[in-house]
Amino acid sequence: MNKRLKTLLIKTKRQVFSEMIGNNPSLFHGEGYDFSELREYQVGDDIRKIDWTITAKLQKPYVKLFHEERELHIVAACMMGGSLFFGTHRIKQEVVAEVAAILGYSAIKNSDLFTGAIVSQSGEMVERATKRIFGVNRFVESIDGMKVLGQSTDYVKGPRRLFKRIKRRSVLFLIGDFLSAVDLGLLSKRHEVIAVIVRDRFEEHPKPLGQVHLVDPETGATLQTHFGEKSVDRYRAQILASDKALYHHLHKHRIRFVKIYTDEDPFGKLVRLFGGRM
Structure with a gap:
């Protein structure tokens, strides 16, 4: 485990176990006695x-x-592809790893089961459910160290494969950049799905760069082009249209979501998503 990841885990663990107050009513329920x-x-x-x-x-x-004992199964499903290997503040892959750590530690703190899942071009890897910090650390390390360049992410087939793999009804966090077409309808019928959208601000608001050499991080395809004002306008229009379709889909299936940028604190954004408590 590298020094950067160790620092991230220490920081995240301190946030979860020292700064969290109370239990979020949608995630972490208390035990009853009858x-x-x-x-x-x-x-x-x-x-x-x-x-x-x-x-x-x-x-x-x-x-x-x-009665009233509702131990939950918390799943952090990370959509891993080459597009995560990008960021102007830090790469999106690091943010995905930090989000997974926050969710894992939160589940452990509240005595819920935690399962980590990696969804990528090569299939999906679903960890055994755990209540141990070691299990969370191991999963986060696998996310942080994964070689994503050359991998593509399918937000249609991937969630369908997860539906088949995860049988127990769960609170399922789908973590990724959501830059391609999405279909979470089937997954949301069995699970409470929450989308965590990880983006870099430059992806949504790029600046003209002039003559550039672009490389597709998923396919490796290259392109020499002029990225000027008109190209920026066309690109922004495509991003807006894609996000509009994404938000419509999430609302249609009653899926809560939060967007976290690479220059933001994931812990704070997640706490606000759940009304100030986790």
Whole structure:
């Protein structure tokens, strides 16, 4: 683990465990005390809640559930592609890693299950659900160190593959730059989906650069062109049209979202998304 990532994790951990006050009502619910039912033990359940009498009789571990106890499954699904290898303040990939760390530590702090998922051109990698800080650190390190150049991201097929892989109803954070067509309709039918849009301000408000040599970070294709005022206007119009379609889609499926720029503090933006509490 490099020094930069260690510093990021230390900072993020301090923010989550020292600065968070209370529990967000949409994410982190408190435990109740009235017995409700028994169910078979699942990986990550608190072993202190195992009913040993029933376990002995049925030869399978069972845990007690209580009214008002709503342990959630928090999923941070990172859409990894070459377009994340860009940034004027810092690259978007680093922000994605920091967001994943914040969500992971927040889940651990509130005794919820956390699962990290990487969605890329080569498929998806879904980590085993965890309640341990070590598991969060390992996932964030894999995000930060991933070689994204040459990888493309599909916001239509990727979420559909996630739908098949993640069976348990979850609070699913989809983290990426959302620069291509999106379809989260199917995913939102099973999960509470929250979109975390990571952008660099230059992507939305570029300046004329004159003669430039451009390289597509996903395909490696190159282009020699003049990027002047007219090119900027056309580009901005395309970005605005794309984002308008994105926001319409998110509203249609009742998906909350937040946009985080590379020069902003992800922790502060996430806290504001959830009404000041997480």
